[in-house]
Amino acid sequence: MNTKTKKATNGGDKAPTQKLSATKGRAMLEWYGKRAPKSIDWFPAQEKEVYGNLKAKDWNKLFWGDNKQVLSHLLKEYRGKVDLIYIDPPFDSKADYVKKVKLNGQKLQGVDQNVLEEMQYTDMWEKDEYLQFMYERLIIMRELMSETGSIYLHCDWHKNSHLRLIMDEVFGEDNLVREVIWNRGNASGGKAGARNWIHTHDTILFYAKNKETSTFNKQYDEYSEEYINERFTHTDEKGRYRLQGSDNRKQYLSESKGKAVTSVWDLPDINVMALERTDYPTQKPQTILEMIIKASSNEGDLVMDCFVGSGSTIAVAEKLGRRWIGCDINKGAIITSTERLQKIVSEKGDKTGFKVYNVNHYDVFNNDIQAKQLLIETYKIDELSRGDFDGTLGVDFVKIISPNRVFSKLDAQHVIDAIKKSKTLFTAKTTSKQKESVFENKVIVICSGTELDVRDFIKQENKTGVDIEVRDIQSDKRELDFKKPTEASISYVLKGKKLNVEVKDYYSPLLMKRLELENEGRLSKKERVNVFDFRQAIEHVVIDINYGEGQKKNDDIAFNAEAFLHKDKKNDLVSVTHEHTYEKKGTYTIAVKIVDVLGEEYFETREITVK
Numbered sequence: 001m002n003t004k005t006k007k008a009t010n011g012g013d014k015a016p017t018q019k020l021s022a023t024k025g026r027a028m029l030e031w032y033g034k035r036a037p038k039s040i041d042w043f044p045a046q047e048k049e050v051y052g053n054l055k056a057k058d059w060n061k062l063f064w065g066d067n068k069q070v071l072s073h074l075l076k077e078y079r080g081k082v083d084l085i086y087i088d089p090p091f092d093s094k095a096d097y098v099k100k101v102k103l104n105g106q107k108l109q110g111v112d113q114n115v116l117e118e119m120q121y122t123d124m125w126e127k128d129e130y131l132q133f134m135y136e137r138l139i140i141m142r143e144l145m146s147e148t149g150s151i152y153l154h155c156d157w158h159k160n161s162h163l164r165l166i167m168d169e170v171f172g173e174d175n176l177v178r179e180v181i182w183n184r185g186n187a188s189g190g191k192a193g194a195r196n197w198i199h200t201h202d203t204i205l206f207y208a209k210n211k212e213t214s215t216f217n218k219q220y221d222e223y224s225e226e227y228i229n230e231r232f233t234h235t236d237e238k239g240r241y242r243l244q245g246s247d248n249r250k251q252y253l254s255e256s257k258g259k260a261v262t263s264v265w266d267l268p269d270i271n272v273m274a275l276e277r278t279d280y281p282t283q284k285p286q287t288i289l290e291m292i293i294k295a296s297s298n299e300g301d302l303v304m305d306c307f308v309g310s311g312s313t314i315a316v317a318e319k320l321g322r323r324w325i326g327c328d329i330n331k332g333a334i335i336t337s338t339e340r341l342q343k344i345v346s347e348k349g350d351k352t353g354f355k356v357y358n359v360n361h362y363d364v365f366n367n368d369i370q371a372k373q374l375l376i377e378t379y380k381i382d383e384l385s386r387g388d389f390d391g392t393l394g395v396d397f398v399k400i401i402s403p404n405r406v407f408s409k410l411d412a413q414h415v416i417d418a419i420k421k422s423k424t425l426f427t428a429k430t431t432s433k434q435k436e437s438v439f440e441n442k443v444i445v446i447c448s449g450t451e452l453d454v455r456d457f458i459k460q461e462n463k464t465g466v467d468i469e470v471r472d473i474q475s476d477k478r479e480l481d482f483k484k485p486t487e488a489s490i491s492y493v494l495k496g497k498k499l500n501v502e503v504k505d506y507y508s509p510l511l512m513k514r515l516e517l518e519n520e521g522r523l524s525k526k527e528r529v530n531v532f533d534f535r536q537a538i539e540h541v542v543i544d545i546n547y548g549e550g551q552k553k554n555d556d557i558a559f560n561a562e563a564f565l566h567k568d569k570k571n572d573l574v575s576v577t578h579e580h581t582y583e584k585k586g587t588y589t590i591a592v593k594i595v596d597v598l599g600e601e602y603f604e605t606r607e608i609t610v611k
Contacts, residue, residue: 052353065359311337
């Protein structure tokens with residue numbers, strides 16, 4: 001800003017003048033590219049696993065996928081039904097967090113991402129990108145909240161002021177209930193000897209959908225012994241009491257709830273030796289979530305965390321008898337949260353359970369029917385039950401090629417033949433100048449990758465007059481993620497009614513490729529990382545001993561995780577054997593899922609007959 005000083009003609013000097021911008025109405029934060037979403041792409045959810053009691057009436061849900069897509073998916077069923085949201089979003093701390101991978105006793109970790117480390121969480125943003133990211137998601141979250149609902153947003157000094165203005169805009173500044181300060185006690189953001197104030201707190205912004213109707217249960221801390229001895233100095237037949245107010249009324253210790261919790265929470269961070277510690281880089285202590293969930297929800301209410309991380313929110317919600325929804329784009333977060341919740345559900349032994357879903361993170365399909373259905377839902381295709389085409393998009397016909405392989409010239413020839421066979425399906429438009437018919441509708445081919453010359457082949461060989469448009473989901477739907485398969489060898493030994501399942505071998509092309517790249521930079525053989533035991537590569541094994549029990553053949557079959565084999569902390573190797581005794585004769589389907597240290601998965605089923 002320029003400051004101009006003018007000299008007065010009467011011999012006196014006038015003071016410098018400053019120009020100030022006027023402020024009008026509610027404060028709003030602006031940034032380059034700011035836009036409120038008018039419509040949101042919707043992607044189907046694919047049910048992957050079931051944990052807990054199969055007879056549970058109301059399933060809790062954990063989603064793997066971009067939370068914007070998950071939130072839009074949830075709008076169909078949960079609009080106006082979520083009672084409490086807690087989020088611990090990126091802080092824009094300019095740091096990368098990586099998963100600590102251990103192979104053959106060698107822990108591979110560091111500040112820089114290692115090819116054998118899996119990116120667990122990245123927190124580097126352009127300012128405008130970060131603000132738009134949060135703005136869009138907060139708008140959808142507000143749509144999901146009930147009229148008695150609240151939201152707690154956990155942040156720190158990096159984006160506190162920006163997020164508060166966005167929250168003011170989305171929820172209304174009148175609905176800011178409180179700004180909570182979490183004093184964790186231990187220093188961060190610099191060494192104790194740094195030439196600066198030592199950073200020891202975070203901020204939690206607490207907003208309501210409607211401050212007048214929101215749920216809030218006041219919380220109390222128990223009085224310390226020192227406080228009791230200092231304040232409750234009188235005693236009678238009802239016990240210790242203190243005199244309160246101008247009328248010196250008696251307040252008995254036995255009737256007091258304790259000291260009301262203020263907006264400054266002196267709660268220690270997670271200890272290195274704490275049982276709740278998961279080694280997830282952004283994990284927050286359960287005490288914070290207990291405070292929030294008890295205060296702003298009641299038993300049976302629906303709690304949501306769409307940056308679920310290590311799963312602290314949903315773990316505490318499960319323990320406190322709340323229903324919950326969690327989601328995260330990071331597969332490591334889903335694995336950590338699943339293991340954590342599985343233990344809680346198993347220990348509780350009641351009728352609760354949860355399901356794990358994928359939203360737009362799909363495996364490569366051995367079942368082409370399942371793959372076709374997902375693409376039909378993604379592209380919003382009107383499905384056809386008969387004929388040579390899979391569906392229609394408007395007036396056009398659609399042919400889906402298996403995403404397990406690329407679109408080949410042979411596939412293209414089959415499409416051309418199908419057009420010739422079904423010529424009556426297409427609407428011709430002719431003019432006097434045209435000798436051949438040209439058709440108004442075309443065929444859209446949806447595939448995952450193509451042979452290099454397949455489009456040239458179509459131009460040369462397609463004489464039908466019907467255009468063929470190729471849509472490669474790798475470019476047309478780049479946000480879709482189809483993962484490559486891993487390999488495993490599993491034995492199933494049945495003696496009488498006793499079944500022994502054992503993983504004999506496991507192989508991950510991704511892990512081996514990263515291992516190869518890692519060892520290229522290690523000159524000596526001693527420094528090289530090798531997998532001598534396949535169990536070193538496995539994070540956990542999950543087994544369903546009666547896969548598809550009670551479900552119809554055409555339904556999506558839920559994976560009931562009845563056996564969950566964790567790593568042994570002593571030797572860092574996962575157990576790979578499981579025994580089960582069947583009570584009844586019959587034919588059963590066994591399903592085994594293996595998850596490795598990089599989050600890659602292997603899945604197979606085997607049918608056995610108990611005589």
